[in-house]
Amino acid sequence: RKEVEQDPGPFNVPEGATVAFNCTYSNSASQSFFWYRQDCRKEPKLLMSVYSSGNEDGRFTAQLNRASQYISLLIRDSKLSDSATYLCVVNDDYKLSFGAGTTVTVRA
């Protein structure tokens, strides 16, 4: 079983729509969680850290569910510029594990 699993998508949504997707992780002792964004095989960039209480950054909301071992990302009012691959990242001790990514395509 992979340490971090994501639905690869693609999620094709119209501008203005809400899109949400999850990421599951296998190690219950995982300590910290992140969402990164990657555009077309360029370098990943941090979108947001995921805090235990959940957190919001503009149109983006991240949630952590430790009991069920998943994190989620919700994008409200999607923009064309949100089209990207979203990578779920889990930190165990000194190691980072990446999901394979969820691709989101926002269409006009």
Place this chain on the structure above:
Amino acid sequence: EAQVTQNPRYLITVTGKKLTVTCSQNMNHEYMSWYRQDPGLGLRQIYYSMNVEVTDKGDVPEGYKVSRKEKRNFPLILESPSPNQTSLYFCASSLRLGLGYEQYFGPGTRLTVT
């Protein structure tokens, strides 16, 4: 400008010819790491370093070597490259590891081994 640089950006080489991919960061970060990215598999960690002279294996270390003699540099060495090491490689650094600490990635090195 705060950044992570990698060189070369593109490399085509032949099986068995030793090569080094350099990585340098100018942010005085303690933690540095190398990843490879392959379609459908996501980023997989090759090696990481918590600080100078401290390195450890990630998930896929076979066929790779690293060193951390200075804080800013973390080269990746392929002593005898093979075609299954054809991949997109990223170097990354962060002040340390944990919530609130962002990993900064280099632009990537696209390696082809024939």
